[in-house]
Amino acid sequence: MTGLRIALYQPDIPGNTGTILRLAACLGLGVDIIEPAGFEISDRNLKRAGMDYLASVSLVRHVNFERFEDWRRDSGRRLVLASTKAAERYTDFAYRPDDILLFGRESAGVPEPVHDRADARVLIPMVEGQRSINVAMSAAMIAGEALRQTS
Numbered sequence: 001m002t003g004l005r006i007a008l009y010q011p012d013i014p015g016n017t018g019t020i021l022r023l024a025a026c027l028g029l030g031v032d033i034i035e036p037a038g039f040e041i042s043d044r045n046l047k048r049a050g051m052d053y054l055a056s057v058s059l060v061r062h063v064n065f066e067r068f069e070d071w072r073r074d075s076g077r078r079l080v081l082a083s084t085k086a087a088e089r090y091t092d093f094a095y096r097p098d099d100i101l102l103f104g105r106e107s108a109g110v111p112e113p114v115h116d117r118a119d120a121r122v123l124i125p126m127v128e129g130q131r132s133i134n135v136a137m138s139a140a141m142i143a144g145e146a147l148r149q150t151s
Contacts, residue, residue: 003030003097003098004029004097004098004099004100004101004143004146004147004150005030005031005032005077005099005100005101006023006024006029006030006032006100006101006103006139006143007033007034007068007079007100007101007102007103008020008031008032008037008102008103008135009034009065009102009103009104009105009110009114010034010035010036010038010105011037011038011105011135012037012038012039012106012107013038013039014039016106016135016136017033017037017039018054019136020103020135020136020139021053021054021057021059022053022054023136023139023140023143024058024143025053025054025056025057027143027147029057029058030057030060031057031058031060032060032061032062032068032100033059033061033062034062034068035061035063035064036064038105038107041061065114069117072100075098076098077098077099078096078098078099078100078119078120079099079100079117079118079119079120080095080099080100080101080102080118080119080120080121080122080146081102081104081110081114081115081118081121081122082101082102082103082104082121082122082123082138082142083104083109083110083115083118083121083122083123084131084132085115085123086121086122086123087123088120088121088122088123089122089123089124089125090122090123090124090141090142090145091145093122094149095145095149095150101139101142101143101146102114102118103135103138103139106134106135122142124138124141124142
């Protein structure tokens with residue numbers, strides 16, 4: 001369907017990861033999990049959230065960010081980071097069909113060296129005083145916009 005991918009940097013919460021895997025299966029997106037994750041990939045909460053969709057998703061696990069970066073560079077894909085530190089609204093950004101949409105850890109986002117490696121950074125504008133939107137909701141919003149632009 002599409003070459004878009006969602007990458008999760010060291011995800012903390014299995015239910016969110018399962019929800020994103022289900023979203024990806026339904027939309028035909030690939031998913032990359034950059035380890036270490038804060039849970040076992042076989043976690044029952046991940047399976048409950050992902051239900052029977054897990055078998056339908058194209059999932060690649062990377063042992064660390066450096067291995068992910070090697071793969072990404074070799075594939076020539078652009079890395080688009082969702083970040084509360086970004087200046088550009090996710091709806092104003094011009095996505096490409098082979099972009100990788102990167103989402104950070106629920107507890108800490110991504111470290112500065114990972115932030116610096118992104119080719120682009122996008123922001124979901126929020127009401128002042130709020131910290132962040134759930135990572136699965138953020139992934140759905142940004143993936144939806146990327147698909148709208150590229151499909």
